[in-house]
Amino acid sequence: MLRIGPSGNSDSFYASGHKHTYEEAAWLSSLGLTAFEYSFGRGVKIGDAAAAKIKEEFEKYNIEISAHAPYYTNFANPSQSMIEKSVGYILDSVVAVKKMGGVRVVFHPASCGEAARTDAVSLAKKNIEYLMQCVHAAFDAEFTDYIICPETMGKMRQIGRVEEIIDFCKVDSRLYPCYDFGHINSYSQGSLKTKDDYKKIIELTAKELGDEKTKNMHIHFSKIQYGASGEIKHLTFADNVYGPDYEPLASVIDEYRLTPYIVCESDGTMSDDALIMKNFHKND
Numbered sequence: 001m002l003r004i005g006p007s008g009n010s011d012s013f014y015a016s017g018h019k020h021t022y023e024e025a026a027w028l029s030s031l032g033l034t035a036f037e038y039s040f041g042r043g044v045k046i047g048d049a050a051a052a053k054i055k056e057e058f059e060k061y062n063i064e065i066s067a068h069a070p071y072y073t074n075f076a077n078p079s080q081s082m083i084e085k086s087v088g089y090i091l092d093s094v095v096a097v098k099k100m101g102g103v104r105v106v107f108h109p110a111s112c113g114e115a116a117r118t119d120a121v122s123l124a125k126k127n128i129e130y131l132m133q134c135v136h137a138a139f140d141a142e143f144t145d146y147i148i149c150p151e152t153m154g155k156m157r158q159i160g161r162v163e164e165i166i167d168f169c170k171v172d173s174r175l176y177p178c179y180d181f182g183h184i185n186s187y188s189q190g191s192l193k194t195k196d197d198y199k200k201i202i203e204l205t206a207k208e209l210g211d212e213k214t215k216n217m218h219i220h221f222s223k224i225q226y227g228a229s230g231e232i233k234h235l236t237f238a239d240n241v242y243g244p245d246y247e248p249l250a251s252v253i254d255e256y257r258l259t260p261y262i263v264c265e266s267d268g269t270m271s272d273d274a275l276i277m278k279n280f281h282k283n284d
């Protein structure tokens with residue numbers, strides 16, 4: 001089943017009188033949405049009681065929940081103690097998402113820093129292998145259905161182009177790609193326009209990673225303003241300058257009968273725009 005929903009609480013969620021994340025479950029269900037991404041961008045901070053309440057409500061309304069790991073992860077950092085911190089952020093995110101009843105964790109792989117891109121990418125890959133050893137060691141005795149998703153990034157000096165994410169996902173069976181098509185469009189200076197532009201990415205993924213990881217990939221979508229060094233800021237669907245447009249992607253997803261987990265990251269209008277996205281799909 002294809003799922004679509006917002007990243008975090010939208011302006012319209014608060015405007016309709018809601019306050020707590022657990023209230024998202026009934027609210028999203030009433031709108032016809034089916035997913036919700038909880039952002040731990042600035043740190044994994046959630047109490048056991050709050051997580052349990054979220055789990056209860058989200059299961060009741062059949063809304064799947066995912067987590068975004070803190071933004072500070074950088075697997076190309078030359079310092080081993082910083083790598084341990086990045087690993088810790090992801091282990092903490094898996095623990096938290098599990099408590100909320102979810103299995104998916106998205107993370108930002110790395111940035112180049114002072115290093116040459118190829119060196120930084122190979123260091124990141126080596127450290128992502130180490131990350132997955134730590135993930136298996138921490139959880140496999142208890143559960144193994146977690147899905148860890150390295151995300152495509154939007155700035156030129158960040159690591160996370162489509163080919164790099166595909167390569168990282170070859171490291172372990174539990175690594176699935178998170179394609180942020182707004183980021184892809186930003187670093188490629190507006191390359192996503194037609195159905196074929198999206199098809200190339202989906203077909204490359206199927207060829208390199210196989211059907212399961214393609215079918216059940218993680219997707220972030222929003223329109224994003226970009227400049228010469230890539231991503232500048234997330235926009236809403238009111239934008240008609242930068243793009244990309246969701247409609248051709250929806251038609252590729254439908255044509256290939258994919259069942260991805262799709263998160264809308266619009267600026268403030270993420271649930272409203274998620275609903276617009278949902279309505280482009282002919283089958284689900």
Ligand SMILES: [Zn+2]
Pocket residue numbers: 068106107108151
């Ligand atoms: Zn992200």
